[in-house]
Amino acid sequence: MRGIQILLLIVLLQSCTAQDNKINGVSFVAHRDSITQKNIDPLVNIxxxxxxxxxxGVIKDLAHPEISYGSERQWFGETKIGGKQYVKALKKDNIKIMLKPQIWVWRGEFTGFITMKSEADWKILETTYSKYILEFAQVAQDSNAEIFCIGTELEKFVEQRPDYWTDLIKKVRAIYKGKLTYAANWNEYLKTPFWEQLDYIGIDAYFPVSDSKTPTIEECLAGWVKHKKNIKAFSEKYGKPILFTEFGYRSIDYAGKAPWTVDRIESKVNLDAQSNTTKALFQTFWKEDWFAGGFVWKWFxxxxxxxxxxxxxxxxxxxPAEQVIKSQYNIKG
Incomplete structure (x- = not known):
């Protein structure tokens, strides 16, 4: 009996340690202004x-090769100076940082479909993307950011130019000495070819988990079973922890059916759908040793x-989902 009690205690302690060490993050949306303690206190509160x-960085359309960034028209939080100010202010409250520069296509087209029509255009894209990423890698190094993300949901770019990405990672490593990841879309990560070069397998975790109008926690837990099995096996294959570089759900009917939906549809608000899907995600992953944590999408x-x-x-x-997140992020074992 005593042996069983000791075993249960060990299991409990391991579970507590796994939760203690989690990255309990938010995707902190850039603004036109600098941030103050008033903007940081809500993060501390959760x-x-x-x-x-x-x-x-911005490109005009899916076939346009030039990335523009740092212009006077961009908001302060999207610039190098603004990024450093955000990092410095957040670190005063012991909030660690992932710097995650990413591309926005005009009219909100999906970045995974970015692809060039000629070799010349590919070279221009690679040159401008490298300049963009390496400048922010220097920002990450200068500001002591703990994690740097080299790209977000760029499936076609990665698929068609794998050698470029291998070389880019080497160049980033020469500048930045912290941990590296890439934010692969939920249906992209299995095909991403350079995980061995990175520290975290990054996934934007918009996996479908329920077709119900108001999904229950139980339905979502069942919906995660297959996805979780694949994600765990992938982590074991590479010996790398999984990081949800983005996760979250809209407060809308059918929130678990196609969680990647960003259209401005005027559907009925469904707060229970958002809360239940979020609870199920936490219950599925946050206790696992191979899971590093994640960043809620999104926080203004x-x-x-x-x-x-x-x-x-x-x-x-x-x-209500804010309280769900606060409760999970408060778990100390």
């Missing part, structure tokens, strides 16, 4: 220990003016 800072700096019970977008702010 027990977040990481924030993803996302300085955007002016907490008192966003989200709310009439909002059907991704942010959990001022909705």
């Amino acid at each position: 027990n977040a220990n990481y924030a993803s800072i996302m300085p955007f 700096i002016n907490h008192d003016r966003v989200g709310g019970i009439e909002n059907n977008r991704f942010t959990p702010q001022n909705k």
Whole structure:
């Protein structure tokens, strides 16, 4: 009997340790202004220990090779100076940083479909993307960011130019000495060819888990079974921890059916759908040793003016899902 008690204690301690060490993060949306303690306090209140800072570069369309960034028209939080200010302010409250520069295509087209029409255009894209990424790798190094993400949901770019990415990672490593990841879309990560070169397998975790209008926690847990099995096996294959570089659900009917949906549909607000899907994700992954944690999509700096019970977008702010996140992020074992 005593042997069984000791075994149960060991299992419990291991579970506590796994939860203690998690990256409990938010995707911290850039703003036109610098941030102050007022903007950081809500993160402290939900027990977040990481924030993803996302300085955007812009291209005109899916076949356009030039990335523009750092212009006077971009918001302060999307610039190198703004990124450094955000990092410095957040670190004062012991919030660690993932710097995650990513591309925005005009009219919101999906970045995974970016592909060039000629070798000359590919070379231009590679040159401008390298300049963009390496400049922010230097920002990450200068500001002591704990994690740097080399790209987000660039499936066709990665698929068609794998040698470029291998070389880019080497160049980033020469500048930045922290941990590296890439944010692969949920249906992309199995095909991404360079995980061995990185420290985390990054996944934007918009996996479908339920077809119900208001999915229950139990339905979502069942919906995660197959995905979790594949994700765990992939982690074991490479000997790398899984990091959800983005995760989250809209407060909308059928939130678990196609969680990647960003269209401005005026569907009915469903706060239970958002809460239940979020709880199931936490229950599925946060206790696992091979799972590093993740970043909620998404969190705006002016907490008192966003989200709310009439909002059907991704942010959990001022909705029941915020309390779900706070409770999970508060677990200390």
